[in-house]
Amino acid sequence: MHSKTSNKQLTDLAASFGTPLYVYNANKITAQYQQLLTAFEPANTRFFFACKALTNINILKHVRTLGCNIDCSSINEALLAIRAGFEPKNILYTSNGIAFDEIETAVELGININIDSLSNLKKFGEKYGHSYPVGLRIRPNIMAGGNLKISTGHEKSKFGIPLEQLDELLAIIQQYNIYIAGLHIHTGSEIKDVDVFMKVADIFFDLVPHFPEIKFLDLGGGFKVPYKEHEIGTDIALLGTKVKEAVEKLTHTYHKNFQVWFEPGKFLVSECGSFITQVNVLKNNAAATFAGINSGFNHLIRPMFYEAYHRIRNISNPDGPVKEYAVTGNICETDTFAWNRPLNEVREGDLLVFDNAGAYGFEMGSNYNSRFLPAQVMLKDGEAFLIRKRDVFDDLLRNQIELV
Ligand code: LLP
Numbered sequence: 411m412h413s414k415t416s417n418k419q420l421t422d423l424a425a426s427f428g429t430p431l432y433v434y435n436a437n438k439i440t441a442q443y444q445q446l447l448t449a450f451e452p453a454n455t456r457f458f459f460a461c462k463a464l465t466n467i468n469i470l471k472h473v474r475t476l477g478c479n480i481d482c483s484s485i486n487e488a489l490l491a492i493r494a495g496f497e498p499k500n501i502l503y504t505s506n507g508i509a510f511d512e513i514e515t516a517v518e519l520g521i522n523i524n525i526d527s528l529s530n531l532k533k534f535g536e537k538y539g540h541s542y543p544v545g546l547r548i549r550p551n552i553m554a555g556g557n558l559k560i561s562t563g564h565e566k567s568k569f570g571i572p573l574e575q576l577d578e579l580l581a582i583i584q585q586y587n588i589y590i591a592g593l594h595i596h597t598g599s600e601i602k603d604v605d606v607f608m609k610v611a612d613i614f615f616d617l618v619p620h621f622p623e624i625k626f627l628d629l630g631g632g633f634k635v636p637y638k639e640h641e642i643g644t645d646i647a648l649l650g651t652k653v654k655e656a657v658e659k660l661t662h663t664y665h666k667n668f669q670v671w672f673e674p675g676k677f678l679v680s681e682c683g684s685f686i687t688q689v690n691v692l693k694n695n696a697a698a699t700f701a702g703i704n705s706g707f708n709h710l711i712r713p714m715f716y717e718a719y720h721r722i723r724n725i726s727n728p729d730g731p732v733k734e735y736a737v738t739g740n741i742c743e744t745d746t747f748a749w750n751r752p753l754n755e756v757r758e759g760d761l762l763v764f765d766n767a768g769a770y771g772f773e774m775g776s777n778y779n780s781r782f783l784p785a786q787v788m789l790k791d792g793e794a795f796l797i798r799k800r801d802v803f804d805d806l807l808r809n810q811i812e813l814v
Pocket of ligand 1: 460463481504560596598599600630631632633673674675676677712716769770
């Protein structure tokens with residue numbers, strides 16, 4: 411399997427499709443999924459790809475062919491999943507702050523739903539009573555994740571039903587005889603520490619007796635992947651072992667079987683992605699040497715929005731002497747991808763590649779400054795497929811109503 415995209419492939423793709431260009435290696439997604447299957451093999455586990463990370467329809471179809479399920483964060487993602495051929499029973503809609511009519515649509519589609527507010531749960535009970543199994547998103551009051559913007563389980567988080575409202579929650583369930591089939595907790599993204607997931611398992615352990623019809627325990631996503639050189643991600647094998655132990659304890663204590671669900675996004679698609687850009691302008695001044703590229707935070711917002719680190723490589727001059735650069739975009743405000751970044755000597759026209767660009771890269775892109783969204787290419791078994799065309803001028807006007 412060619413799960414690593416070579417510099418030669420990237421250079422050839424840039425020549426064929428132009429830059430900026432997103433490239434996704436489908437074989438890497440396969441390898442990551444296999445790693446999950448191996449680590450969790452003994453436990454009764456289902457994985458749902460958190461497709462908010464990357465929704466190109468061809469990526470979704472590839473994920474489906476692996477046998478993976480899919481987690482959605484809007485009804486449109488659920489419709490995309492159906493379009494990609496996922497069966498409703500393999501689709502999960504983990505909602506947050508949504509209008510009740512999206513939950514009604516989800517029920518009509520026959521997909522799994524995690525409800526995250528008492529308000530929607532009440533409406534759900536009034537309309538469906540015990541007729542449709544549903545999961546509950548709980549807020550555990552655990553601080554975890556790479557930074558505050560991607561932490562979701564803490565005491566000030568908008569997500570889920572706070573643990574301290576358990577009595578109210580149980581009263582609503584009882585009042586409408588709601589069929590609670592599962593519990594869900596997602597504490598954040600980029601969680602390296604396996605024990606965070608074990609803390610969640612402990613919370614589930616205490617909650618389970620309140621929900622006699624429960625079948626699944628959903629621990630969300632958030633596995634950390636290495637962004638920096640020599641960085642270590644979540645130890646998936648260790649997590650597999652610990653989850654198995656936790657499930658055995660639950661089964662032993664409560665005399666019933668539980669299915670464990672996970673919703674990995676970054677783990678499946680971060681590392682498969684490369685973002686190829688080209689250097690427009692070199693600018694020297696006392697503070698830095700700027701390498702100004704033909705992209706900006708409109709194409710990859712993670713560095714500006716989260717101060718996220720992405721490895722950047724000069725694939726046009728891989729043996730050049732190493733110097734420090736500020737890598738900046740062409741958007742008309744501060745638009746910095748990296749400061750003081752050692753790179754092989756950069757010349758105008760060189761190709762700079764961003765690694766780990768698969769998750770939340772294109773997906774969070776925009777047309778700010780009326781710039782085009784990049785094209786997307788999927789590599790599968792060494793073959794390249796264009797899976798999204800670069801925008802053209804008409805795309806900027808699409809949906810605008812030009813008054814005369
Ligand atoms: N499940 C739920 C309910 C989620 O909210 C998320 C991510 C996931 C699963 C998948 O998390 P992952 O495995 O990808 O860490 N845009 C940010 C990340 C935001 C994550 C939002 N929720 C970034 O680029 O770092």
